[in-house]
Amino acid sequence: MFAAAIPHIVEQHAEEAAFLWFLRNRAVNAPHYKLSELTRLDNRVEAHLDGLRIAGPEGWNLCEQALEIGEAGEVFTAGLLALESKNPQKLAKVASIAEDSVEAAKGLVSAFGWTEPSKLARTVKLLLDSSSSFHRFIGLSACAVHRVNPGNILDNWVQDHDAPSLLRARALRTVGELKRRDLIYDLRNCFHAQDAAIRFWAAWSAVLLGNRSDALEVLKVFMATGSRQFPGALPMLLRAMPIEGSAPLLKGLAQYPERQRDLIAGTGMVGDPLYVPWLIKQMETPELARLAGESFSFITGADIAYENLEGERPEGFESGPTETPEDEDVELDGDEDLPWPDPAKIQAWWVARQHRFQAGSRYLLGAPISESQCRKVLQEGFQHQRTAAALELALMRPDEPLFEVRAPGWRQQRLFLHTA
Structure with missing residues (x-):
């Protein structure tokens, strides 16, 4: 039995679930979200999904109507209800919309990732055996995100x-x-x-x-x-490569001004404190400052915002889309959620601590890269840092699946409890 649904409340649940999923889809790839914050956001998504579940047929009808928008958030919400209903016709309807775009397909894959694996076995098997290549792709993606x-x-x-x-x-x-x-x-x-x-x-x-x-x-x-x-x-x-092999690659990138961002990000990936003075110098260039700050943190473990190492946004600096109609650049600012580093403060921080670091060694968040450090970062770091730790751990352990840092937060936390 379903409780009597109040239409405008159910509609709000559908809209909020789709919108909050959009936010969490950005959050899993954001530099300022930790697992605890991702879990809180996921709980908000789940609360609205619960509202749709309680509404029963009315909840599905509203989600089905919203599919006409064709956006990933709406596909996620309808896809989740379709999966839980175990109704093949409902899932086929969602899949027909998801097939129209790569972004919409991400919403459907996310619905599979949200659902507990024990509830998916029969559905995924039918998809894997389907004559539709898109259905097979979704079925395989469902296996992959659950590491099955x-x-x-x-x-x-x-x-x-x-x-x-x-x-x-x-x-x-x-x-x-x-x-x-x-x-x-x-x-x-x-x-x-x-x-x-x-x-x-x-x-x-x-x-x-x-x-x-x-x-x-x-x-x-x-x-x-x-x-x-x-x-x-x-x-x-x-x-993956030995630290001595990375230097020629970075020097190669340095020859091309258009690859400067790759070069800055690359120094953080290598993790050699040898590059820290150069990174501090890059913080003086507004277009590169925040990315250089993130690479500095990747190596040293300094939390620029928390440790009062922030500076002011440069006056007159603009990035990302503007309100000017003639501006054809509509790409979002990839550094938007990174703090602005203060080069002078960071220089002083580094002078006081550089004796703790050995040039020619690899570090992740202030400690030599090791299995224990990677697992610590997976539990405590920001999403960019957690993604790096997952990759480092997978490279160290050839038999251990790549940890999925985009999984629902409560499931990730449960995994940590089981492995503690």
């Missing part, structure tokens, strides 16, 4: 040269996320594939499985071309 091995079907798609590119690329990525070491030689067979996504995800996964030779060479090509389509090339390269 789909078995031989993954082998088949990795080896199938006729499989749709989107599906095969997802299969290759899944091999690395799940640490399917038995498929490492199949990955190498893809290093010279014509499709760039196939080459990239094959090399990316191969590095996670322990290949530190030809797989890294494939990723170097992606890094050198500066392809924004594959931003994962740089962190995988610089975190």
Whole structure:
């Protein structure tokens, strides 16, 4: 039995659930969210989903109508209710909308990721066995986000040269996320594939499985071309290769002014305190200051906001979209949520503490990179830092799946409790 629904309240639940999911979708990739804050946001999403569940058919009807918008948040909300209803027709309706755009598909995959794995087995099996390549892609993505091995079907798609590119690329990525070491030689067979996504995800996964030779060479090509389509090339390269091998790559980036941001981010990925004085110098350039501050924190562990190392936003500095109609730049400011560092304060901080650091060694948040430090950062760090720690840990432990830092916060916290 469902409680009598009050239409405008149910409509508010639907709108808020979709909007808050949009916020959490940004939060999982944001530099200023910790796991505790992500969990609070997830709890807010869940509260509105509960309102929709209680409303019963009225809740579904409103979510179904909102699907016409075609946005990822609305797809997530409707997708979750469809999954919980175990009604194939409802899920098919959501999938038909999600198939129209990459962003909308993310909403549906997120609905699978939100749902407990024990409630998904039959639904995912039907998707994996579907004749629709998009349904198979969603089914495989559901397995990947829950780090559940789909078995031989993954082998088949990795080896199938006729499989749709989107599906095969997802299969290759899944091999690395799940640490399917038995498929490492199949990955190498893809290093010279014509499709760039196939080459990239094959090399990316191969590095996670322990290949530190030809797989890294494939990723170097992606890094050198500066392809924004594959931003994962740089962190995988610089975190996987020996520290002495990273210096020539960074010097190569330094030759190109347009790659300055990659260079600054790269020094933080390497983690060598040798680069700290140079990073402090970059903080004097407004366009680079906040990113340089983040890389400084990646190495030293300094919390610029918490430790009173912030400065003022430079007067007249503008970034991201403006209100000028003639301005064609509509891209959001990627550094928006980073603090403005004060170079003088940070210089003083560094002078007082630099004796704790050894040049030529790798650090993550002020401590030498180790399994224990990575696990500490996973529990206490900001999302950018947690993503780095998850990757470092996966590279250290070739048999341990890549930790999913985008999973619902309560599930991540539960995992920590079970492994404590």
